[in-house]
Amino acid sequence: MRATIIGGGRIGRGFVASLLKRNQVEIDFFDTNKQLMKEFEQYNSYTVHVLGNTEENTVIDGYHSSHIDDSKAWATELNQTDIIFTAVGGKNLTSLGTTIGKNYQQALAKGEIPSFILITCENWMTPADDLQQAIESQLTNEEKEVFQNHVDVTQAVIRASGTSAPPGKETANPLDTWVQDYWVLPVDGKRIQKHSKPDLRYFEFNDNFGEMLAQKIYTNNTSVALIAYLGYLKGISHVADAANDPEIEPILEAGYQEINQALVYSLGVSQESQLEFSRVAEAKYKDYAIVDEVVRIGRDPLRKLAVDDRLIGPAKMALDAGITPKAISLATAAAIYFDYSKDPAAEELKKIRETQGVDTVLEEICGIAKDSILANLIKEGISELKERQWIKEED
Ligand SMILES: NC(=O)c1ccc[n+]([C@@H]2O[C@H](COP(=O)([O-])OP(=O)(O)OC[C@H]3O[C@@H](n4cnc5c(N)ncnc54)[C@H](O)[C@@H]3O)[C@@H](O)[C@H]2O)c1
Numbered sequence: 001m002r003a004t005i006i007g008g009g010r011i012g013r014g015f016v017a018s019l020l021k022r023n024q025v026e027i028d029f030f031d032t033n034k035q036l037m038k039e040f041e042q043y044n045s046y047t048v049h050v051l052g053n054t055e056e057n058t059v060i061d062g063y064h065s066s067h068i069d070d071s072k073a074w075a076t077e078l079n080q081t082d083i084i085f086t087a088v089g090g091k092n093l094t095s096l097g098t099t100i101g102k103n104y105q106q107a108l109a110k111g112e113i114p115s116f117i118l119i120t121c122e123n124w125m126t127p128a129d130d131l132q133q134a135i136e137s138q139l140t141n142e143e144k145e146v147f148q149n150h151v152d153v154t155q156a157v158i159r160a161s162g163t164s165a166p167p168g169k170e171t172a173n174p175l176d177t178w179v180q181d182y183w184v185l186p187v188d189g190k191r192i193q194k195h196s197k198p199d200l201r202y203f204e205f206n207d208n209f210g211e212m213l214a215q216k217i218y219t220n221n222t223s224v225a226l227i228a229y230l231g232y233l234k235g236i237s238h239v240a241d242a243a244n245d246p247e248i249e250p251i252l253e254a255g256y257q258e259i260n261q262a263l264v265y266s267l268g269v270s271q272e273s274q275l276e277f278s279r280v281a282e283a284k285y286k287d288y289a290i291v292d293e294v295v296r297i298g299r300d301p302l303r304k305l306a307v308d309d310r311l312i313g314p315a316k317m318a319l320d321a322g323i324t325p326k327a328i329s330l331a332t333a334a335a336i337y338f339d340y341s342k343d344p345a346a347e348e349l350k351k352i353r354e355t356q357g358v359d360t361v362l363e364e365i366c367g368i369a370k371d372s373i374l375a376n377l378i379k380e381g382i383s384e385l386k387e388r389q390w391i392k393e394e395d
């Protein structure tokens with residue numbers, strides 16, 4: 001079996017590549033990053049290190065790598081691949097879909113009919129739909145029909161974390177990457193209609209996938225955002241240190257209660273499944289073996305503050321459920337003050353906040369009215385963070 005991984009970052013060349021290697025699947029990488037391409041060629045091999053369990057480390061070798069714009073490489077790839085994975089960041093799915101669509105069209109023009117399964121591995125609410133739509137936007141109606149008859153576009157939930165080297169564990173190989181000791185990949189099984197489900201260890205093709213992506217994002221990503229944004233303001237570098245911090249821990253506990261009630265009410269998931277989800281998430285973020293930086297978790301706050309993303313999304317659900325999302329609002333307040341200077345989105349957020357004010361951030365980035373209940377809760381959160389002196393500026 002042969003697989004393509006688009007996006008050779010922590011999840012692509014780390015988590016997904018390890019699962020595939022353990023299934024003896026051949027791997028071809030595609031990425032936009034030219035430096036990464038050079039490293040793939042130069043090193044030929046790298047290690048996926050397993051946090052807290054080195055016995056599970058996997059060496060990835062024998063792969064091929066190509067730049068995403070290499071249409072010659074795509075011409076071969078589309079005909080030989082069985083499964084394509086994406087791990088590029090949800091907001092890049094539209095441009096990626098355009099690239100796949102154009103290359104698929106070129107194959108059809110040559111009389112070929114590529115047939116494969118596409119699996120998105122993104123923290124995104126509707127990744128399979130968004131990718132499929134972007135691909136099909138490049139195709140004529142006739143071509144679209146062929147595509148739909150030969151390609152299944154589905155989505156996975158990535159519950160594992162992929163990180164950079166823990167402090168002091170850096171290696172000479174820049175491709176080496178670190179993953180959590182977690183070996184399950186749930187995939188939306190119902191969306192696979194034209195192929196049989198691949199027989200791969202660790203993959204769970206789930207026909208009741210339902211709201212699993214929303215449940216994961218609004219539980220894991222929401223709670224770790226709370227930990228990271230509050231931790232960042234307190235000057236804490238790593239997730240586990242922030243999650244176990246005596247001042248942050250009670251806010252986290254309150255956050256899980258808000259999240260659980262909101263999701264049971266709005267997603268219709270059972271109380272037991274939600275409780276299990278949040279317990280697993282909490283244990284993971286408090287686990288010192290998983291060394292993850294708060295600035296990685298906080299990256300791209302403009303995306304994370306958007307109306308349906310991990311902060312405003314569950315806060316609105318909580319209000320719908322009749323609950324006051326005080327902890328989530330405090331986390332949102334902290335996110336608004338995430339000013340990590342190496343993150344361009346954080347820099348932009350800071351500029352908007354400083355030049356146009358918090359109300360503009362709330363209206364234009366969070367998509368909520370400045371005098372709404374939620375906006376007022378977030379502004380109360382900002383005041384509380386200033387009182388606590390976690391936000392240190394004078395305004
Ligand atoms: N790291 C984690 O713990 C984790 C866990 C669960 C889900 N996710 C999700 O997995 C996805 C990947 O995250 P990551 O941590 O691996 O990010 P990353 O930044 O480490 O890697 C992303 C890679 O995608 C490449 N890329 C971006 N746009 C591309 C395009 N159009 N075509 C080809 N390559 C492109 C980048 O150059 C980069 O190498 C994201 O959606 C993220 O939210 C990450």
Ligand SMILES: O=P(O)(O)OC[C@@H](O)[C@@H](O)[C@H](O)[C@H](O)CO
Pocket residue numbers: 123158159160161162220221224225296297298299300
């Ligand atoms: O990848 P992002 O930027 O959408 O979010 C950062 C983290 O929340 C995320 O990578 C988690 O670590 C991951 O989703 C595992 O739960």
